[in-house]
Amino acid sequence: MGNNIRKIFIYLALIACGIFMVVPFVWMISTSLMSQAEFNKGESVFIPKENYDIIRNTAPEQRIIVVKVIGDTTLVHYLNENGRITREYVKITTKSIKHIYKPISIHWENFSKAFKKVPFARYFANTLFVSFLSLFGVLITSAFAAFAFARMEFKGRDMLFLLFISMVMVPEPIYLISSYVLLDKLHWLDTYRGLIIPWCVNVFTVFLFRQHFKSLPKELFDAAAIDGCSTMGMLRRIVLPLSKPVIATASVFSLIGSWNSFMWPLVMTDSPEKRLLQVGLSYFNAEASAQTTLLMAASTFSIVPILILFFLAQKQIIESTAKTGLKD
Amino acid sequence: MKTRWKISPYIYILPALVLLVSFRMLPIVMSFVISFFEWTLHGTGGFIGISNYQKLINDPEFWQSMMNTVWLVIFVVPASLIFSLIFAVLLNQIKALRGLFRTVYFLPFVTSMVAVSIVWKIIFNEQTGLANQFLNVIGISPQKWLAEARGIFDIFFSGFGIHLPNWMGGPSQALFAIIIMTVWKSLGYNTIIYLAGLQNIAKDYYEAAEIDGAGKFKQFFKITLPLVSPTTFYVLMMTTIVTFQAFSQVYLMTNKGGPLGTTNLIVYYIFTKGFDTHEMGYASAAALMLFAVILGLTVIQKRLEKHVNY
Numbered sequence: 001m002g003n004n005i006r007k008i009f010i011y012l013a014l015i016a017c018g019i020f021m022v023v024p025f026v027w028m029i030s031t032s033l034m035s036q037a038e039f040n041k042g043e044s045v046f047i048p049k050e051n052y053d054i055i056r057n058t059a060p061e062q063r064i065i066v067v068k069v070i071g072d073t074t075l076v077h078y079l080n081e082n083g084r085i086t087r088e089y090v091k092i093t094t095k096s097i098k099h100i101y102k103p104i105s106i107h108w109e110n111f112s113k114a115f116k117k118v119p120f121a122r123y124f125a126n127t128l129f130v131s132f133l134s135l136f137g138v139l140i141t142s143a144f145a146a147f148a149f150a151r152m153e154f155k156g157r158d159m160l161f162l163l164f165i166s167m168v169m170v171p172e173p174i175y176l177i178s179s180y181v182l183l184d185k186l187h188w189l190d191t192y193r194g195l196i197i198p199w200c201v202n203v204f205t206v207f208l209f210r211q212h213f214k215s216l217p218k219e220l221f222d223a224a225a226i227d228g229c230s231t232m233g234m235l236r237r238i239v240l241p242l243s244k245p246v247i248a249t250a251s252v253f254s255l256i257g258s259w260n261s262f263m264w265p266l267v268m269t270d271s272p273e274k275r276l277l278q279v280g281l282s283y284f285n286a287e288a289s290a291q292t293t294l295l296m297a298a299s300t301f302s303i304v305p306i307l308i309l310f311f312l313a314q315k316q317i318i319e320s321t322a323k324t325g326l327k328d
Numbered sequence: 329m330k331t332r333w334k335i336s337p338y339i340y341i342l343p344a345l346v347l348l349v350s351f352r353m354l355p356i357v358m359s360f361v362i363s364f365f366e367w368t369l370h371g372t373g374g375f376i377g378i379s380n381y382q383k384l385i386n387d388p389e390f391w392q393s394m395m396n397t398v399w400l401v402i403f404v405v406p407a408s409l410i411f412s413l414i415f416a417v418l419l420n421q422i423k424a425l426r427g428l429f430r431t432v433y434f435l436p437f438v439t440s441m442v443a444v445s446i447v448w449k450i451i452f453n454e455q456t457g458l459a460n461q462f463l464n465v466i467g468i469s470p471q472k473w474l475a476e477a478r479g480i481f482d483i484f485f486s487g488f489g490i491h492l493p494n495w496m497g498g499p500s501q502a503l504f505a506i507i508i509m510t511v512w513k514s515l516g517y518n519t520i521i522y523l524a525g526l527q528n529i530a531k532d533y534y535e536a537a538e539i540d541g542a543g544k545f546k547q548f549f550k551i552t553l554p555l556v557s558p559t560t561f562y563v564l565m566m567t568t569i570v571t572f573q574a575f576s577q578v579y580l581m582t583n584k585g586g587p588l589g590t591t592n593l594i595v596y597y598i599f600t601k602g603f604d605t606h607e608m609g610y611a612s613a614a615a616l617m618l619f620a621v622i623l624g625l626t627v628i629q630k631r632l633e634k635h636v637n638y
Contacts, residue, residue, distance in 0.1 A: 014422070023458070141343040181358060201343075201352075299446045
């Protein structure tokens, strides 16, 4: 009995925390579907509703906008069907107030409006292009390096690996300024090269692959060596087929990382046609700060691809996150 | 077999190594060099020794941004650790719906800082934001949030008629709004790490404690907390380092680190010095100061870990 009550409390606490975690997303989506006028009034919070109210008990329903409530009378505007004001400041009594309701209305056009203001499709395509090319680079460089670290013996291996790992600890803001200078000297500023090539290496992925390659049975490699299989052949015929899950995990992390990266593309690109999604979103945030509903629509749009990826691969993402925490 | 792999290992490592050396190590060394120069956006203005560092320690704006960042870390790290440990302990006690809760908690971690910063900026909107609507429901008067430069301790105590001196005011309410969203963003990751740590603790300890008649709270403090301490150190270190680097929140939610510079964080300061006023040498010096702080903290935490670890 006591145990059951405890369980109920645990679930209640978890639900409360869960609500705190998702409410910003729910609010984002509901606001993205609301008319700006309705949002500015601050009356409908989670359900997008019409800007006007309707009085039900009149023969043809009357559309009104409540302007002010004074005592038991309410000052309203009457609207015609086009939403234009037909009569200003009419007083209505509390009796009719009881029959007022607000119809729900979903404003999908916020999305198309946001798209008209800012070329999000272009930003989207740029981001896909940069994300997948750097993913490709990361997988290649990591697979080769990790294979050498895990399966080969050579002078300075442990030193080199330590060197790799130590780079994880250096935060991006530390080398941002000098990277700008470097890219400037290379004439890589405001180019796709500058967005892709520096991110074709990922120490975390090297580490992840190395752990996995080490766990593969040694006998497989010995047998392949006896059969005269080259190292490249081993990598292609033995390692690759046995590494699909870890490659998938690394890919998902890499894609999330480059999709969400912001500081680097913000600093390294200038021209609008090379803008990535997050940078474009931040410019939109600066330009359209009063157009809350459009901003929310753009934010929703920018999050959706990552959410889809997350829901498809959530088990892998969460479990490998948990593992990295334990490895330290 | 060893003889066959004499040159090839280095060739295998080469692509990753070249990129790592060119785009991580070289820039770090360059930061160091640039910090001794008067360096503008596209070139150098000459070697000036430690002038950038001297100017830096005499710049009140630098110290303010450092102080703001320290406030952020002081609030975010313990709050995030405590809440995520509680979430994880609760999650560890249930079976049904655990996956669902895990997913929900993890959601903020995978979404982009830019998008969620925009959402939280609107949540803290004075007129129609969700934060004030929530306060309204529980009977607290609306707050100015991101527009409020007054310290939160000052605001709290002035409610009781006590006026605090300026230096005791604490982080501004605007910074506090940023603290709330940063905790929210970090909770999911830490919860998952903690949950994994908790699942590593053998059930036998709890069974033995149960037989000895220890209550749930005693079990938590005597078994869970000590045995999960390696995880705590990892989470502590990660959260501290990540929080020191907070940037996007300030860039997107505030008006250039305002009001009155109370949300100007160190990375934002570096960013503005580098890319608004183009003092690249000066900004590099500031970046290296931040690096020194992070490195120092990492060393201290590693030392402490050796003393406390089980």
